[in-house]
Amino acid sequence: MSQPTIHELYRALVSGQLSRRQFIAKAAAIGITAPALGFFLKAAEARAQDEPTPVPADVAAPAVATPCEGDGCLFAGQTVTFLTPNETIQVPIFEVRDEFEAATGAKLDIVLAAMNDTLPNLLQDVANGTGAYDASIIGAWWLGELVEGDYLIAIDDWLADDRFPQWSLDSVLPAIRNLMQYDGKTYEIAYDSDGQAFYYRRDLFTDPDHQTAFKAEAGYDLPDPPTTWDQVIDIAKYFNGKPFGPDGEAGSGITMHLAVGQQAMFHFMTFSAPFVIGPDNPQLYWFSPDDMTPLITSPGHVQAINYLVELSKLGPEAMMAWGLTESWDYFLSGKAAMTFTWGDLGALAQETPERGGKSLVKGMTKTVQCPGTMSYYNIVAGADAPTDAPNIVGNTTGGSWAPVISKFAKSPEAAYYVCALMATEPKAKAYAARGFDGVDPGRTFDFPPPDGTGNIEDYVKAGWDEQDAKDYTNAYFQTFSNPLQFPYLRIPGTFEYWLALDTHLSEAMTGQSSPEDALNAAASEFEDITERFGRDLQLDSYKRSFGFE
Amino acid sequence: MSETTAPDSIGSTLGAPNTARASRKRDRTRWYFIGPAIIWILLFTLFPLLYAIRTSFYAFRSGKMLRWVGFDNYRNLWEDEALRSDLQRTIVYVTVVVVVEMVLGFLLALLFNRQMRGVSSLRTIMVLPLFASPIALGYLGKTIFYEIDGPVNRAIEALGGNGIPWLSDPTWAFVAIMIVDIWQWTPFVFLVSLAGLQALPQDITEAAEVDGASALQRLFSITLPLMAPILWLILLLRTIDAFKVVDIVISMTLGGPGRATELYGFYVFRTARRFFNYGSAAAQGYLLLVIVMILVSLLWGRIRNLYEHDVEAR
Numbered sequence: 001m002s003q004p005t006i007h008e009l010y011r012a013l014v015s016g017q018l019s020r021r022q023f024i025a026k027a028a029a030i031g032i033t034a035p036a037l038g039f040f041l042k043a044a045e046a047r048a049q050d051e052p053t054p055v056p057a058d059v060a061a062p063a064v065a066t067p068c069e070g071d072g073c074l075f076a077g078q079t080v081t082f083l084t085p086n087e088t089i090q091v092p093i094f095e096v097r098d099e100f101e102a103a104t105g106a107k108l109d110i111v112l113a114a115m116n117d118t119l120p121n122l123l124q125d126v127a128n129g130t131g132a133y134d135a136s137i138i139g140a141w142w143l144g145e146l147v148e149g150d151y152l153i154a155i156d157d158w159l160a161d162d163r164f165p166q167w168s169l170d171s172v173l174p175a176i177r178n179l180m181q182y183d184g185k186t187y188e189i190a191y192d193s194d195g196q197a198f199y200y201r202r203d204l205f206t207d208p209d210h211q212t213a214f215k216a217e218a219g220y221d222l223p224d225p226p227t228t229w230d231q232v233i234d235i236a237k238y239f240n241g242k243p244f245g246p247d248g249e250a251g252s253g254i255t256m257h258l259a260v261g262q263q264a265m266f267h268f269m270t271f272s273a274p275f276v277i278g279p280d281n282p283q284l285y286w287f288s289p290d291d292m293t294p295l296i297t298s299p300g301h302v303q304a305i306n307y308l309v310e311l312s313k314l315g316p317e318a319m320m321a322w323g324l325t326e327s328w329d330y331f332l333s334g335k336a337a338m339t340f341t342w343g344d345l346g347a348l349a350q351e352t353p354e355r356g357g358k359s360l361v362k363g364m365t366k367t368v369q370c371p372g373t374m375s376y377y378n379i380v381a382g383a384d385a386p387t388d389a390p391n392i393v394g395n396t397t398g399g400s401w402a403p404v405i406s407k408f409a410k411s412p413e414a415a416y417y418v419c420a421l422m423a424t425e426p427k428a429k430a431y432a433a434r435g436f437d438g439v440d441p442g443r444t445f446d447f448p449p450p451d452g453t454g455n456i457e458d459y460v461k462a463g464w465d466e467q468d469a470k471d472y473t474n475a476y477f478q479t480f481s482n483p484l485q486f487p488y489l490r491i492p493g494t495f496e497y498w499l500a501l502d503t504h505l506s507e508a509m510t511g512q513s514s515p516e517d518a519l520n521a522a523a524s525e526f527e528d529i530t531e532r533f534g535r536d537l538q539l540d541s542y543k544r545s546f547g548f549e
Numbered sequence: 550m551s552e553t554t555a556p557d558s559i560g561s562t563l564g565a566p567n568t569a570r571a572s573r574k575r576d577r578t579r580w581y582f583i584g585p586a587i588i589w590i591l592l593f594t595l596f597p598l599l600y601a602i603r604t605s606f607y608a609f610r611s612g613k614m615l616r617w618v619g620f621d622n623y624r625n626l627w628e629d630e631a632l633r634s635d636l637q638r639t640i641v642y643v644t645v646v647v648v649v650e651m652v653l654g655f656l657l658a659l660l661f662n663r664q665m666r667g668v669s670s671l672r673t674i675m676v677l678p679l680f681a682s683p684i685a686l687g688y689l690g691k692t693i694f695y696e697i698d699g700p701v702n703r704a705i706e707a708l709g710g711n712g713i714p715w716l717s718d719p720t721w722a723f724v725a726i727m728i729v730d731i732w733q734w735t736p737f738v739f740l741v742s743l744a745g746l747q748a749l750p751q752d753i754t755e756a757a758e759v760d761g762a763s764a765l766q767r768l769f770s771i772t773l774p775l776m777a778p779i780l781w782l783i784l785l786l787r788t789i790d791a792f793k794v795v796d797i798v799i800s801m802t803l804g805g806p807g808r809a810t811e812l813y814g815f816y817v818f819r820t821a822r823r824f825f826n827y828g829s830a831a832a833q834g835y836l837l838l839v840i841v842m843i844l845v846s847l848l849w850g851r852i853r854n855l856y857e858h859d860v861e862a863r
Contacts, residue, residue: 120822127612145825149611260805318696320717320806330697492611496824507807510719525631532625532826533610 055095055437059462061430064165065103065421073105074163075414082403082418083122083136086112089192089401090137091437092422100421106414119145122406126151131408134415137191139399140179141498144490146404147182148541153405154185158416167423173480175396176442179488183544187404189419190428193442194398196270197475198225198232199331199345200338202366202467204244214238225368227390229271229307232338232371236314239337246334246360253314255336257327258509265502266397270340271311272304273393273486274372276379284379285487286497289548292530292539294523296501297516299384300377305508305515312509320510334360340370342398346472347435350464363465367475369482370395394482401438429454433462441476451477491541493533500525605831612825622832631808632816632833636840639813642723643791646730650787653731654738655780659768661739662746672743679736687800690729691716694801719809722802726810729797734790738783745779746772778855785848792841813837 055061068074080100084090090112097108111133113121122136127149138146146152158164169177172190180188204210205224214222218234226232236253245251258264276285276298287294295301312319315336319327324341328348331339339345349365351357372392378385403419405412421427431439432446444452451474459469489497501522508518530538542548605622608615626632661672678686693700694715702712715725749772757767773780795814798804804811804819817837821830 116823120825123612123825145611149613151611259803260807261803316697317714317717320714321696321722321802493824496826499819499823503805503808506805510717510806510809512719512807512809532608532829534608534615537610 055091059430059434061092061095061427063099064424064426065099067102068105075411075417076105078104078106078411078414079109080106080134080411080415080418081109081111081132082415083111083113083118083133085115085118085137085401087115088436088438092191092427092431092439093137093418096418096422096427100418103421104414104417106411106417108418122146123149123151126406126408129408131406131410133406134409134411135403135405135419137401137403138188139401140188140194140396140488141399141490141494143179143182143187143404144494144541144545145492147185147187148492151407152187153407153409153412154187155189155405155416156186158413158420159186163413164417165420165424167420167425167428171425171443171445173442173444173477175394175480175482175485176400178485179396179400179490180402182490188402189404189416190423190443191402191419192400192439193396193476193480194342194400194440195394195396195442195476195479196266196340196342196370196398197346197367197472197479198338198340198370199349199365199367200225201244201334201361201364202471203364204239204337205366210238210242225366226338226371227392228371228373229274229311230374233307233311233314236311236338240314244334244337249335251334252316252330252336253338254311255315255322255327255330255339256312256319257322257324257341258312258319258506259321259323260503260506261499262323263398264505264509265498267340268305268308268501268505269397269486270370270395271308272301273370273395274391275304275307275376276300277393277484277486278376278378278385278387278391279484280385281376281378281380282484283487283546283548286489287526287530287542289539289543289546292535292542294526295379296526297519297523298377298379300379301519302516303377305505305519308505309508309515320506329358332357332359332361343440343472343476344435344438346468347440347464349468350462351436355463363468365468365471367468367472369475369478391484392482393484393486394479395486396480396488397486400442429458430462433458433464435462441473442480447473447477451481487546490545491538493529493538496529497526500529601831601834604827605829605835607828609825609827614828618828622828623835625829626832626836631811632813634808635811635813635816638723638808638811639792642727642730642794642812643788646727646734647784647787647791649727649731650735650738651780651784654735654783655742655776657735657739658742658746659772662743676736676740678733679740681733683733683794683796684800686729686733687797690725690732690797691801694725716802717806719806722806722810726797726801729801730791730794733797734787738787741779741783742776745776749775778852781848781852781855785845785852788844788848789841792837 082093084093090110093108093110097110100106100108118136119138119142122133122138123145124130125132126146143152159169167190169180169186169190172180173193175195176190176193180186180190205222211222214235217238222235222238223231226235232254238253239251240253241250243250256264256267258267273285276295277283284295286296316330319330322330324344327339328341328345330336331345332348346365346367348357349359349361351359352362353359369392372390373387374390375384375386376391377383403422405415405419409415422431425443425445428439428443429445431437432441432443441447445454446452447454448456448470454473456464456466456469456473459473460466464472504513504518504522504525507513507521508515513521606617606619608618608621657675661668661675665671681689694702696702696712696715696717699712699715701715706712713721715721753775754767754771757771762770793814794812795818798810798812798815799818802810804815813833814837817830817833820826820833
């Protein structure tokens with residue numbers, strides 16, 4: 001919590017929003033509170049759990065449930081304890097609390113945990129069978145860990161039960177729906193839909209001067225949108241250092257979040273997908289389904305990491321230590337021409353300083369499906385496979401945060417009720433359109449015709465620029481509906497495999513090892529992890545999670 | 550005889566049980582005082598230690614004990630290259646931060662061990678970082694070392710230099726986390742050294758001064774030898790603590806770029822809390838315990854020698 005406060009204070013001074021006197025006064029306040037922080041940290045956390053983030057009335061989700069009376073209160077006297085990461089994703093849970101309590105007679109206790117502590121807390125609870133939490137928001141990569149441990153309740157039987165608020169599993173686009181299910185059963189209730197899309201500055205790409213200069217430099221027209229990563233590298237080379245930043249300062253070709261231990265491996269997954277996945281190899285990316293041999297040293301992976309390292313040189317050096325917020329802020333402040341990241345950025349781009357945000361790129365942010373390649377390495381055939389059109393692969397990289405019900409829940413049905421309530425169409429539409437709560441669109445009613453049954457007006461009402469919203473919804477519909485999808489790993493130990501990849505990627509990006517050595521080292525760690533977990537058990541989980549015969 | 554034996558017999562019949570009862574009561578009373586400490590040690594020291602030993606013999610999957618693996622987790626310690634490099638990095642880290650903190654803290658204590666205007670306020674300000682949560686200082690460090698428009702880089706650029714890639718460059722990131730550690734813990738050395746300096750007998754120093762000893766001679770021949778037991782103790786405490794550092798790494802770098810700032814404590818933390826591999830984490834914890842115990846034994850032996858030498862000298 002202290003980090004953004006101090007960051008923002010300093011940036012406010014630098015950008016002239018704060019006078020030196022105000023800065024000193026506020027900094028002194030932070031200085032005085034810092035020592036106290038250590039002593040009162042726990043108390044502060046406890047207080048924070050009772051303070052929901054306020055939701056402006058004009059973007060509040062509509063009420064769906066009817067208040068109950070007497071015997072009509074289904075879960076009177078029960079308490080639902082809901083564990084959630086202390087991120088914006090918790091906003092709807094606080095927002096729905098009063099409505100849920102009035103409709104069921106149950107009480108909703110919300111427990112906030114740091115993002116990285118949510119799964120450990122949940123896992124500790126279920127592994128010991130304590131049942132302290134009835135429901136929890138989880139990232140999709142945790143599902144294998146939790147289902148294989150037999151810790152979750154499958155919700156299929158409740159989906160059509162009219163005691164609960166009704167939501168349709170079919171309304172979830174196929175790629176996201178797959179993440180909610182494991183081995184043929186549904187465990188997650190629809191909530192957030194994550195996938196990385198490609199964002200770039202519409203104003204720069206349509207500027208005739210830039211178009212002419214780019215053609216002179218690259219020898220072909222500035223592609224709008226870019227459809228291959230080759231083009232992206234050329235465009236990044238062109239824009240890097242050009243004075244398109246605020247007040248004419250030099251901008252960067254691209255920005256990425258490459259800090260270790262955060263989300264950098266997702267960049268590699270999205271980026272490398274079309275180098276490995278293609279029409280003749282829709283699924284083999286991580287391991288061989290015969291013996292769990294890692295596949296990440298394939299020529300396709302190697303080519304991808306070399307390209308990504310090259311691309312990383314066309315942005316600020318500081319991004320090697322950036323998490324999401326730093327990279328997003330950089331793009332929002334108009335200092336980067338391109339990036340590829342999650343749906344949150346599209347929504348944040350609409351949050352101008354007048355609306356309390358930081359974006360200087362509202363109305364200039366175009367979103368498209370992530371670019372592809374003109375050939376990929378087909379692991380099945382062991383050969384390069386050229387394609388006539390760009391080989392573009394959809395992805396669901398990220399968390400796609402969604403609630404699950406613990407097998408040890410003391411009030412499982414009441415817990416499902418609150419989750420189902422948030423999944424109803426009127427609420428889910430509102431969450432996705434307003435964007436600031438971190439719930440990204442992924443259901444048919446989030447997308448305007450002809451893709452879905454939604455409408456752009458909902459986004460415009462929530463503060464979006466109309467063109468930005470059209471591009472954004474179209475990009476995400478294409479990303480999640482693409483028949484070719486990046487294979488999302490969900491077996492036990494997924495995070496450990498990913499972190500090994502993440503760490504060695506960082507070594508390659510910062511010149512500590514060659515890209516090839518980095519992938520070899522990651523593959524070697526993959527083998528160690530598989531051995532430790534038990535190769536047969538991992539192979540079995542891998543096959544079942546992907547539906548391999 | 551009867552007059553003299555009667556009391557004895559009374560004593561033997563009445564006094565003995567009284568004595569025994571009193572002795573039993575004394576025994577019980579003793580347990581009331583010692584009991585809580587014993588329970589504390591059993592519950593919070595011995596039990597976790599024993600439980601960790603048991604844990605270290607198991608493999609885990611999805612948070613559950615999967616199977617007995619004997620000494621595999623310990624064997625893996627020697628085969629784990631990442632762990633070995635983290636241990637080497639940690640030794641460098643501990644050596645640098647502890648030496649710098651000791652030197653800097655002691656010099657500051659010497660500086661503030663005099664009557665100056667506002668000295669008590671300055672002393673209070675000096676020790677403030679000590680009371681901040683390490684995680685908060687880590688985040689503060691991340692802000693200070695922020696590469697684009699961060700305070701440190703802006704200052705360097707204002708002086709005509711180029712900004713330093715504090716967190717994105719492997720070497721500088723390692724320097725950055727060491728600076729934050731030094732920032733937080735130098736005040737500890739300062740505080741304890743200052744207390745030690747103020748307790749030193751002044752007459753010896755004054756006598757030396759009268760005899761014409763220079764300030765440096767007084768420092769090396771009187772102050773430092775007298776302060777040696779305290780300084781060794783500080784060294785011991787700081788060394789133990791520096792080996793366990795986790796918070797600064799979590800808040801500043803998460804071990805990156807690559808593994809450039811991955812320290813042993815962080816490695817153990819991550820094995821347990823992020824990978825749920827409690828068996829390996831327990832074995833890693835025991836390895837750290839052994840390393841620290843060896844160091845403590847060496848340092849403690851040195852301290853004891855100093856004290857014994859001191860006592861013998863008297």
